[in-house]
Amino acid sequence: MKINKSIGFAVGMMAALPVAAFAQEGEVKIGLAASLTGPYAPYAEVEGARCMADKLNKAGEGPKITLLVEDTRSEPQLSVTIAQKFLDEGAQVITGIPFPDSLIPLSQLAANYGVTVFSAPNTQVEMQVAGFDNFLAGAVPDPVNGAATAEAVYAAGARTVVLFTSADAGSWSEMLPEWFGQAFEHAGGKVVGKLTHSFGTTDWSPQIARLKAMDPMPDAIMISSVLPDVGILIRQLKANGYDGWIIGSDGFDDPSLEGSVGDAAALNKVMFATHGPTGLDSTIDAFLSECKAAGFKVQGIFDALGADMVLETHAAAVKAGSVDPVAIRTALRAEGGNPGVTAPVISYAENGGFPVKSVPVIGFKDGKRVLVSDSMPSFVPAWR
Amino acid sequence: MEYFVQQLVNALAFGSEYALVALGLAVVFSIMGLVNFAHGEVIGAIAYSLLLTASVGLSSPFLAVVLAVLAGIAVSVALERVAFRPVRNAPTTTGLLTAFGVSILLQNMFQLLISPRPQAFSLFNGMSTTWHLGPYSVSSLQVMEFVVAAISMAALVLFLNRSTLGVAMRAASRDFSTVRLMGIRANRVIAAAFAISGALAGIACVFILARRGGVAPDMGFGLVLKAFVACVIGGFGSLIGAAAGGMLLGFIEVGLLAALPQEMGGLKEAFTYVIVTLILLYKPEGLFGTRRELGDKEF
Numbered sequence: 001m002k003i004n005k006s007i008g009f010a011v012g013m014m015a016a017l018p019v020a021a022f023a024q025e026g027e028v029k030i031g032l033a034a035s036l037t038g039p040y041a042p043y044a045e046v047e048g049a050r051c052m053a054d055k056l057n058k059a060g061e062g063p064k065i066t067l068l069v070e071d072t073r074s075e076p077q078l079s080v081t082i083a084q085k086f087l088d089e090g091a092q093v094i095t096g097i098p099f100p101d102s103l104i105p106l107s108q109l110a111a112n113y114g115v116t117v118f119s120a121p122n123t124q125v126e127m128q129v130a131g132f133d134n135f136l137a138g139a140v141p142d143p144v145n146g147a148a149t150a151e152a153v154y155a156a157g158a159r160t161v162v163l164f165t166s167a168d169a170g171s172w173s174e175m176l177p178e179w180f181g182q183a184f185e186h187a188g189g190k191v192v193g194k195l196t197h198s199f200g201t202t203d204w205s206p207q208i209a210r211l212k213a214m215d216p217m218p219d220a221i222m223i224s225s226v227l228p229d230v231g232i233l234i235r236q237l238k239a240n241g242y243d244g245w246i247i248g249s250d251g252f253d254d255p256s257l258e259g260s261v262g263d264a265a266a267l268n269k270v271m272f273a274t275h276g277p278t279g280l281d282s283t284i285d286a287f288l289s290e291c292k293a294a295g296f297k298v299q300g301i302f303d304a305l306g307a308d309m310v311l312e313t314h315a316a317a318v319k320a321g322s323v324d325p326v327a328i329r330t331a332l333r334a335e336g337g338n339p340g341v342t343a344p345v346i347s348y349a350e351n352g353g354f355p356v357k358s359v360p361v362i363g364f365k366d367g368k369r370v371l372v373s374d375s376m377p378s379f380v381p382a383w384r
Numbered sequence: 385m386e387y388f389v390q391q392l393v394n395a396l397a398f399g400s401e402y403a404l405v406a407l408g409l410a411v412v413f414s415i416m417g418l419v420n421f422a423h424g425e426v427i428g429a430i431a432y433s434l435l436l437t438a439s440v441g442l443s444s445p446f447l448a449v450v451l452a453v454l455a456g457i458a459v460s461v462a463l464e465r466v467a468f469r470p471v472r473n474a475p476t477t478t479g480l481l482t483a484f485g486v487s488i489l490l491q492n493m494f495q496l497l498i499s500p501r502p503q504a505f506s507l508f509n510g511m512s513t514t515w516h517l518g519p520y521s522v523s524s525l526q527v528m529e530f531v532v533a534a535i536s537m538a539a540l541v542l543f544l545n546r547s548t549l550g551v552a553m554r555a556a557s558r559d560f561s562t563v564r565l566m567g568i569r570a571n572r573v574i575a576a577a578f579a580i581s582g583a584l585a586g587i588a589c590v591f592i593l594a595r596r597g598g599v600a601p602d603m604g605f606g607l608v609l610k611a612f613v614a615c616v617i618g619g620f621g622s623l624i625g626a627a628a629g630g631m632l633l634g635f636i637e638v639g640l641l642a643a644l645p646q647e648m649g650g651l652k653e654a655f656t657y658v659i660v661t662l663i664l665l666y667k668p669e670g671l672f673g674t675r676r677e678l679g680d681k682e683f
Binding site: 036037038039041042044165166167174193194195196198200202203205206207209210212213227228231232235236239240241254256258259260261262263299 | 386394401496501526595598600601606637638649652
């Protein structure tokens with residue numbers, strides 16, 4: 001098994017540095033109202049969180065981490081009920097479905113308890129615009145994600161794009177393609193059309209017919225949607241002879257993408273932005289391998305984001321020398337940041353509600369993932 | 385012109401899929417008065433059966449098609465025996481709630497016993513290639529789906545008109561008590577309806593898998609809701625109505641996708657249901673449904 005040096009170092013630092021300052025007693029409860037089932041299940045962060053909690057508890061330093069996990073079935077209303085239960089059980093940090101219809105009521109509820117809502121996979125700007133003092137997202141907002149892919153695909157030679165939008169997952173599926181389009185046009189490209197879709201689409205023929213009716217066909221299409229829909233879209237586009245780029249968001253980042261597309265050659269002009277490089281022998285992959293070896297059913301980047309949340313929260317409790325929820329949040333936002341899995345240090349000091357992180361753009365070569373770029377985009381559309 | 389023909393083919397394919405699933409619902413409803421919302425999970429169970437057999441070495445698509453139909457019949461008949469027969473004489477709402485219960489139970493079983501994540505299934509990928517016919521290029525899958533749906537409907541009509549069991553089923557859909565007085569066994573008629581429904585689910589599942597390339601716990605549920613709408617448009621209880629309703633729904637959806645301006649694309653679902661409502665205002669019993677006396681509810 002490959003040794004994950006940087007994450008091992010992070011956990012090791014956690015274990016070594018604060019011993020003198022922090023009483024070993026104490027417990028941090030993190031309540032995860034998680035989508036274990038339903039359409040958002042492929043993007044659940046639970047197993048990664050469990051794995052990191054296990055590592056930290058075995059290391060035996062700092063407060064004990066206890067995870068409270070219940071399934072929301074991907075239903076926002078149920079996540080609120082479960083979160084209330086976690087708050088009553090004394091959780092210092094809670095999380096829900098990573099969309100505003102779950103996270104806004106959770107943040108309002110949790111504020112009364114001084115508790116932080118820490119949504120590891122959340123990218124939607126609504127949560128940042130709402131400005132909850134007790135909310136933290138584990139990922140960068142969607143406009144940054146869209147801008148990163150826009151720069152990457154423009155650099156790859158695409159000059160025209162058609163945007164696929166859907167209202168089904170709020171701004172993530174509707175506005176992210178628009179922000180991509182703004183960044184793409186800022187770079188010098190042109191948005192030549194927009195098409196709509198619904199989640200659960202298994203036959204993209206009407207949209208593909210509209211694409212084929214365009215003369216010339218666009219160099220790229222951009223969509224922010226979930227699997228297996230995007231896998232089906234890629235297959236059907238390629239089966240219909242479309243040879244342009246297919247650009248996606250973090251919804252593409254699940255190991256089932258390759259399986260649902262089937263043909264390795266069909267992936268060669270697929271590109272998506274995500275939260276950390278996986279499938280590339282990265283430190284994140286090493287962490288996931290360790291977790292798998294330890295019996296956790298981790299899958300990909302969203303598990304790494306879940307591990308980020310646990311590691312950062314633990315580090316913040318150690319830094320604060322307290323398991324008080326407000327003290328933990330203050331330490332989470334403190335200058336210098338805290339250790340993470342998807343980045344060595346994750347800081348909220350600059351932005352308050354979301355971290356400072358580069359955006360990896362993943363492409364494919366011969367069916368294998370390759371890192372196209374990993375930087376902060378030079379231009380991000382205005383979104384606040 | 386090419387664009388129009390392409391969207392026409394798309395509409396036929398959409399309609400064929402809805403019609404296949406709607407027929408599966410209508411066959412059971414016409415006999416039992418049960419809207420079987422668990423029909424989508426029958427499709428799911430078939431898909432997982434195929435996934436399982438593929439994982440232990442099944443590599444022939446032809447064998448897989450046969451297996452899909454057999455699995456559909458087995459699952460559907462088993463559900464009738466275990467879940468629906470005990471509530472056969474209960475009010476129709478009990479049957480409806482039972483169907484929802486079975487649907488949720490099966491979905492949760494798929495999620496907990498297998499995985500909530502989509503599982504790749506590539507055995508039918510070869511069914512989807514592009515055929516070039518003169519200036520037109522059509523998907524082989526779409527053509528096959530339309531042809532198979534048409535053959536299935538014709539076979540069903542033949543069965544219902546020419547076989548003793550089929551005639552008994554048609555009679556049972558009108559007056560079950562009289563059919564039993566004629567010496568026909570109720571259990572046999574109802575089991576046959578579920579078997580046909582399961583076989584249709586098996587055929588639909590093959591096309592769904594060929595298009596999706598993967599299996600997911602909720603893969604059939606959304607489709608059954610569409611099929612339910614198709615049955616309502618066509619007139620619940622009418623097999624021809626179910627097929628026609630499915631086709632019409634396919635044409636409405638594709639027509640709106642093709643015709644709506646880009647900035648109004650998000651209103652597709654809303655416009656679909658406005659059109660469905662207008663159809664029902666014109667023909668409240670559905671296009672092929674029979675009019676019922678509503679007593680003091682009449683205008």
